Amino acid sequence: MYRLSLRKRIAIAFALCVAVLSVAWGFAFFAAMRLTEDHVLQKQLQRAAENYPALTTNLRAYNDAGNLPASLKEWAQTNPDEGVYEFATEELHVAVIATNNPQGRAYIVFDVAGIEDASSEDWWWLLVITSVVGTLGIVGFGLGLIVMRRSIAPVAQLAKVVADxxxxxxxxxxxxxxxxxxxxxxxxxxxxxxxxxxxxxxxxxxxxxxxxxxxxxxxxxxxxxxxxxxxxxxxxxxxxxxxxxxxxxxxxxxxxxxxxxxxxxxxxxxxDDGLYDEKFLVEPLVSQAIDQQRHLLSGKSVDVEIEHRATPSICGHPQAFAIAVNNLVRNAFEHTLAGQGPIKILIKEQELLITNQVSALVINQAGAEERHMSIEALSHASSQGYGLGLGIVQRLCERNGWSFSFHADAAHVAARILW
The missing domain is CATH 1.10.287 (Helix Hairpins)
Structure with missing residues (x-):
């Protein structure tokens, strides 16, 4: 369908657009020049016809400044330099040239009275020119859009297919x-x-x-x-x-x-069949996890204190939440040594907090006295004594839109799930 590459098509599109606009502007300027030339000639012929049979001329030469029109005599006494001067009020254009006469200069006066347009006509011509320029601009903008749209049509088509x-x-x-x-x-x-x-x-x-x-x-x-x-x-x-x-x-x-x-x-x-949007209670799953892992506290004389400040229900995957809580409870039960209780479990409206005491040996295995662990740190800590599933708990929470954090210091470990 397309023999040229996208880069070449865009380059050719720009070149065509510039070429068309350049030709349009060239014709516009040429037409303006011809129109101005014809307009000036018509004005001169019209003035001559009005004075027929006495033909007048608009150009006059003066070798002596004293012979200039009265409105120019005072100006001529200032010995103006060579050049062209315009006197809008008098409707005169004057050219000063060097000659061999006693004054050293001559004056050529062009009387444009009746040839130049009146102020109202100037505004009309300005409106015409503005309209032409605006039209060419709009045409150029529209032409650019059409050319560019055709050039990038395959890109838009591919984007639409991918978006669907x-x-x-x-x-x-x-x-x-x-x-x-x-x-x-x-x-x-x-x-x-x-x-x-x-x-x-x-x-x-x-x-x-x-x-x-x-x-x-x-x-x-x-x-x-x-x-x-x-x-x-x-x-x-x-x-x-x-x-x-x-x-x-x-x-x-x-x-x-x-x-x-x-x-x-x-x-x-x-x-998973829409189970990530299921609504369930937090407390039964926490109690179930405690019952399943309580055997880990056999012979340790460690109490488990559960504080219910709310009875929250959350949306997500109930099995994922149960797995996460089971893992955190098992870690707390396993790493709490005899006589180092109690293990505290706090249930709030939007938070589950599990805290327990650990020995200094476990903390040193983790590699720091106090830290907030990232996903990588959780995975590393899993192999150093904090349990298999801390990194997995993090992933389960991310999949369900929950927030998981793990904090350990010299004597305590706290795991928190926010929803």
């Missing part, structure tokens, strides 16, 4: 909507081809992600379900105290594995 694609819900076939072949072999065609290939790769990635999460959800949860069922059958038999401890450890490990699987699957999903 829903980036929040990309499908595997969205790349076919661009049809890069219709944009030719220039820069726009190359850009369209690149976008088409990129969308194709993104579509394939989204399809693989959906297939993986659907398959992983089934394949990973099935062994957990089998293990849970086997534990329930074992509980119905006569077990010794040692066997019950082992089964309890297996049950807790299975629960932790189930939570971890759900956490990673929750992060892996691009969409």
């Amino acid at each position: 694609i829903d980036l929040e819900n990309l499908s595997a076939g969205d790349h076919k909507r661009i049809e890069s072949s219709q944009f030719g072999d220039d820069e726009i065609g190359l850009l369209a081809q690149t976008i088409e290939k990129t969308l194709e790769r993104i579509g394939e990635f989204v399809a693989r992600e959906r297939y993986f999460t659907a398959s992983a959800s089934h394949e990973l949860r099935t062994p957990i379900t089998v293990i849970t069922g086997a534990l329930e059958l074992l509980e119905q038999s006569d077990l010794s105290a040692a066997d019950e401890k082992v089964i309890n450890r297996v049950r807790r490990a299975t629960l932790d594995m189930k939570t971890t699987i759900e956490m990673f699957l929750c992060l892996a999903r691009e969409t």
Whole structure:
């Protein structure tokens, strides 16, 4: 469709626009000159016709300043320099030239009375000229718009096609909507081809992600379900105290594995059937997390103090919130040593705050005595004793529009979720 590149088309468009305007302005100036010339000649002929049969001339030469018209004699006595002078009031134009006469100069007087237009006619001519200039300006502006619009039409077409694609819900076939072949072999065609290939790769990635999460959800949860069922059958038999401890450890490990699987699957999903807009209560999920992780406090003599200042309900993914709270509660329970309680959990209208005391050894492993941790610091701290999911908690909160912060000093750790 387009044999020339976009750069050449724009350059040619500018050149054509300038050329057309230059020709238009040239014709306009030429017409103005011819019109002025004809107008002056007509005025002179009209004046001569009015004085017929006595023909008068507008040009007169004076060798003696004393013979000049009375209105010019006083001026001539000032010995003006050579040149051309205009006297608007007297309607005279005077040329002073050097001669060999006793005065050394001569005067040529051109009487323009009756030839120059009156002031009212001057304004009329000014209006005509202004109208012509304005019309040419408007025509030039319109011509420039038309030329530029045609030059960048492929860019606008590609932008419209890309704007019509829903980036929040990309499908595997969205790349076919661009049809890069219709944009030719220039820069726009190359850009369209690149976008088409990129969308194709993104579509394939989204399809693989959906297939993986659907398959992983089934394949990973099935062994957990089998293990849970086997534990329930074992509980119905006569077990010794040692066997019950082992089964309890297996049950807790299975629960932790189930939570971890759900956490990673929750992060892996691009969409989750609108659950990110679900409204739920905060308090039940916090209580559930405390009950699930309370075994970590066995033998530590550590109390858990829960302060309810409000009963908030928030919008988001309830499973994501439960995973985040479970992780924070588990970290607090694990890293609180015996006798270092209490662990405080504060629930406000727009905030959940979990604080606990830690030993100096844990803080030193984190690498500082006091800090507000970023995402990178959270990920680093996860491997240094603060638990697996602080970085994951940060990502879960970002996906749901919540705010997560983590603060540690020499004796306390505070994790806060704001919504």
